[in-house]
Amino acid sequence: MDDRPMMRALRGETLPVPPVWMMRQAGRYLPEYRAVRARARTFLDLCYTPELATEVTLQPIRRFGFDAAILFADILLVPHALGANLVFVEGEGPRLSTVTTPDDLARLAPADAVHSTLAPVYETVRQVRAALPAEVPLIGFAGAPWTVATYMIAGRGTPDQAPARLLAYRDPETFDALIERIIAATSGYLLAQVAAGAEIVKLFDSWAGALPGPLFHRYAVEPARRIAQAVRAAYPEVPVIGFPRGAGAGYASFAAAAGVQALALDTSVDATWAARELQPQLCVQGNLDPLLLVAGGPALDRGTRATVAAFAGGPHVFNLGHGITPEADPANVERMLRAIRGAQG
Amino acid sequence: MDDRPMMRALRGETLPVPPVWMMRQAGRYLPEYRAVRARARTFLDLCYTPELATEVTLQPIRRFGFDAAILFADILLVPHALGANLVFVEGEGPRLSTVTTPDDLARLAPADAVHSTLAPVYETVRQVRAALPAEVPLIGFAGAPWTVATYMIAGRGTPDQAPARLLAYRDPETFDALIERIIAATSGYLLAQVAAGAEIVKLFDSWAGALPGPLFHRYAVEPARRIAQAVRAAYPEVPVIGFPRGAGAGYASFAAAAGVQALALDTSVDATWAARELQPQLCVQGNLDPLLLVAGGPALDRGTRATVAAFAGGPHVFNLGHGITPEADPANVERMLRAIRGAQG
Numbered sequence: 192m193d194d195r196p197m198m199r200a201l202r203g204e205t206l207p208v209p210p211v212w213m214m215r216q217a218g219r220y221l222p223e224y225r226a227v228r229a230r231a232r233t234f235l236d237l238c239y240t241p242e243l244a245t246e247v248t249l250q251p252i253r254r255f256g257f258d259a260a261i262l263f264a265d266i267l268l269v270p271h272a273l274g275a276n277l278v279f280v281e282g283e284g285p286r287l288s289t290v291t292t293p294d295d296l297a298r299l300a301p302a303d304a305v306h307s308t309l310a311p312v313y314e315t316v317r318q319v320r321a322a323l324p325a326e327v328p329l330i331g332f333a334g335a336p337w338t339v340a341t342y343m344i345a346g347r348g349t350p351d352q353a354p355a356r357l358l359a360y361r362d363p364e365t366f367d368a369l370i371e372r373i374i375a376a377t378s379g380y381l382l383a384q385v386a387a388g389a390e391i392v393k394l395f396d397s398w399a400g401a402l403p404g405p406l407f408h409r410y411a412v413e414p415a416r417r418i419a420q421a422v423r424a425a426y427p428e429v430p431v432i433g434f435p436r437g438a439g440a441g442y443a444s445f446a447a448a449a450g451v452q453a454l455a456l457d458t459s460v461d462a463t464w465a466a467r468e469l470q471p472q473l474c475v476q477g478n479l480d481p482l483l484l485v486a487g488g489p490a491l492d493r494g495t496r497a498t499v500a501a502f503a504g505g506p507h508v509f510n511l512g513h514g515i516t517p518e519a520d521p522a523n524v525e526r527m528l529r530a531i532r533g534a535q536g
Numbered sequence: 537m538d539d540r541p542m543m544r545a546l547r548g549e550t551l552p553v554p555p556v557w558m559m560r561q562a563g564r565y566l567p568e569y570r571a572v573r574a575r576a577r578t579f580l581d582l583c584y585t586p587e588l589a590t591e592v593t594l595q596p597i598r599r600f601g602f603d604a605a606i607l608f609a610d611i612l613l614v615p616h617a618l619g620a621n622l623v624f625v626e627g628e629g630p631r632l633s634t635v636t637t638p639d640d641l642a643r644l645a646p647a648d649a650v651h652s653t654l655a656p657v658y659e660t661v662r663q664v665r666a667a668l669p670a671e672v673p674l675i676g677f678a679g680a681p682w683t684v685a686t687y688m689i690a691g692r693g694t695p696d697q698a699p700a701r702l703l704a705y706r707d708p709e710t711f712d713a714l715i716e717r718i719i720a721a722t723s724g725y726l727l728a729q730v731a732a733g734a735e736i737v738k739l740f741d742s743w744a745g746a747l748p749g750p751l752f753h754r755y756a757v758e759p760a761r762r763i764a765q766a767v768r769a770a771y772p773e774v775p776v777i778g779f780p781r782g783a784g785a786g787y788a789s790f791a792a793a794a795g796v797q798a799l800a801l802d803t804s805v806d807a808t809w810a811a812r813e814l815q816p817q818l819c820v821q822g823n824l825d826p827l828l829l830v831a832g833g834p835a836l837d838r839g840t841r842a843t844v845a846a847f848a849g850g851p852h853v854f855n856l857g858h859g860i861t862p863e864a865d866p867a868n869v870e871r872m873l874r875a876i877r878g879a880q881g
Contacts, residue, residue, distance in 0.1 A: 350695065353827055353861075356825065356827050357827055357830060357831055360825075360827065360828060360831035360833075360835040360836075361831050361833070361835070363835075400745070400782070400784075400804055401804070402804065403803045403804065403825040403857070404803065404804060404805050404806040404807055404809075404823065404857075405806075405807070405839065405842060407804070407806060437745070437782070437784070437804070438784070438804075439745075439782070439783070439784020439785055439786075439787075439804060439805070440784055440785040440787070440788075440805070440806060440809050440813070441784075441804070441806060441809075442784075442785070443785075443809075444806070444809075458748045458749065459745055459746070459747065459748065459749055459752070459782070459783075459784060459786075460749050460784070460785070461749040461750075461752060461785060461786060461789070462749055462750070464749075464785050464786075464788075464789075468785070478749065480701065480705075480748040482698060482701050482702055482705065483705060485702060486702055486705035486706050488705075488706075490705040490706070490708075491705075494705075494750065497750060512748070512749075516698075
């Protein structure tokens with residue numbers, strides 16, 4: 192049995208001190224990240240250059256001693272590998288060619304053709320796993336199909352994912368075919384990450400909260416269930432973390448039906464509710480407000496200790512409720528770690 | 537006893553056909569609204585000119601025969617009346633002078649000084665009530681304190697309300713004092729609307745979903761409870777509708793503790809969950825995806841009928857889960873009404 196704290200928590204064990212890592216722990220709040228970023232011409236180059244992606248993946252482990260590393264990559268690499276043009280515009284976010292018609296869909300690559308484009312990601316996984324201390328597991332990840340589809344349909348980030356919702360209403364056949372393509376590509380992508388050395392996988396459904404109630408099961412729970420099943424069928428020992436961000440009460444139905452081993456909770460989730468409704472079923476991960484790493488001070492200490500205490504009765508991986516922001520102070524990350532590890536350990 | 541369908545549903549009666557109105561029913565999707573808007577120099581002028589505000593309030597009642605009218609105004613009139621500079625920039629949204637320090641707070645007007653600025657709103661309420669058919673109740677409204685505070689602190693709309701969350705962490709005294717000022721001003725504002733003829737009031741907490749879990753009770757539930765209590769103490773027959781948009785599972789604690797008579801559900805809320813967890817306690821309102829009024833067709837019919845059916849077992853006011861968008865087709869509103877009123881009545 193793998194007795195690393197992260198693996199024990201994900202198996203459902205209640206630990207005296209929760210393992211901890213942070214979403215976007217390899218990111219712009221770290222000066223050493225910004226230095227490596229400056230060596231790549233574009234953000235995509237950074238994702239596809241194994242030596243650079245490996246280096247930024249390892250940086251937060253060296254600096255903070257987190258209990259898990261997470262592959263440095265982007266959720267839009269799958270659409271890119273399916274044939275979408277993709278650029279990241281500084282200060283504006285991603286721009287992609289759009290998929291809104293059967294013809295657009297027909298121009299995409301088949302799901303099993305993504306691996307040539309994604310090969311550098313698998314190489315990053317291999318290099319990270321080789322360089323990482325044995326006691327630190329490596330998390331692979333992908334975007335969930337609904338969230339990935341919102342970008343592919345709109346060609347960019349949108350405040351309310353309206354273009355994707357409209358396509359689902361107006362042309363459900365095309366929408367469903369796109370979701371199917373992404374499910375297949377994502378399953379293959381995650382299986383290849385595990386084959387290369389990832390020991391945990393996480394599925395980021397960043398815009399799950401924009402799904403209307405009647406579509407949540409079909410487009411958030413079901414795709415996650417199928418992808419988790421594909422991973423677990425081949426690798427029964429690899430835990431899958433779901434993250435239906437903004438799902439609200441939908442977290443409960445996701446926990447019951449998606450077949451994941453852990454649920455990442457967004458910042459808005461009430462910890463008392465989650466401890467009562469979700470934690471008896473599976474490990475929860477979260478959910479400190481990342482802005483507390485900007486604010487610092489006693490508010491950070493109180494918030495950290497309250498999160499640890501709220502989830503102390505069941506399996507818990509400490510994390511933020513959303514990615515750490517560029518404005519966060521690395522000294523506040525140290526302070527958070529002292530509050531976690533000093534709180535009970 | 538007031539036997540108008542809207543009042544019966546809000547009192548907790550289950551009706552064979554739910555009463556229906558739409559958030560932002562007086563809005564840009566209507567050509568007759570755009571014609572009146574063109575007669576006002578600015579959006580604020582439209583809000584503060586009783587004859588124009590009255591006309592746009594009445595337009596959707598004439599065209600569609602909705603079961604309730606809602607005052608035409610804006611949630612930022614309260615900060616404006618408290619002394620904030622406020623302009624609406626075409627295509628960009630509101631810009632306000634910010635309140636982030638004790639000095640800024642000291643420059644705001646006292647809560648009971650808002651009425652001179654807001655007098656034209658009360659005059660609109662009087663004119664609407666006089667012109668409205670007796671069988672159509674008039675809804676007054678205000679922004680909830682947290683949501684109003686997010687604009688006052690940031691000076692504009694923000695994607696994640698980060699400036700307000702940061703102030704709550706860094707300077708809780710100033711933040712709490714601002715919330716108190718808004719609670720007091722909002723209570724007085726709603727009482728004056730009722731005195732002028734509003735028969736129902738609604739509190740819009742559009743950004744409740746951005747509150748971190750540990751702050752939800754304090755900054756969403758408690759302010760709503762106190763404002764609802766102020767209204768009900770003076771006017772026990774006036775129902776209060778709460779709308780903690782994006783609250784997720786927090787809808788349940790809001791229902792239990794805020795003392796409101798109805799809860800407006802946002803688009804993401806699962807109707808089956810809400811029918812089971814919320815409707816036994818109070819009337820629910822919602823929650824068709826407003827994009828279905830853009831998409832139209834069989835998807836609109838199905839979505840409308842499914843919403844009616846999901847809430848048929850308890851008190852329900854049919855509405856959208858968010859405001860109708862400018863791109864919506866008025867013919868689709870007619871189609872929605874046929875599906876509601878033909879579905880069961």
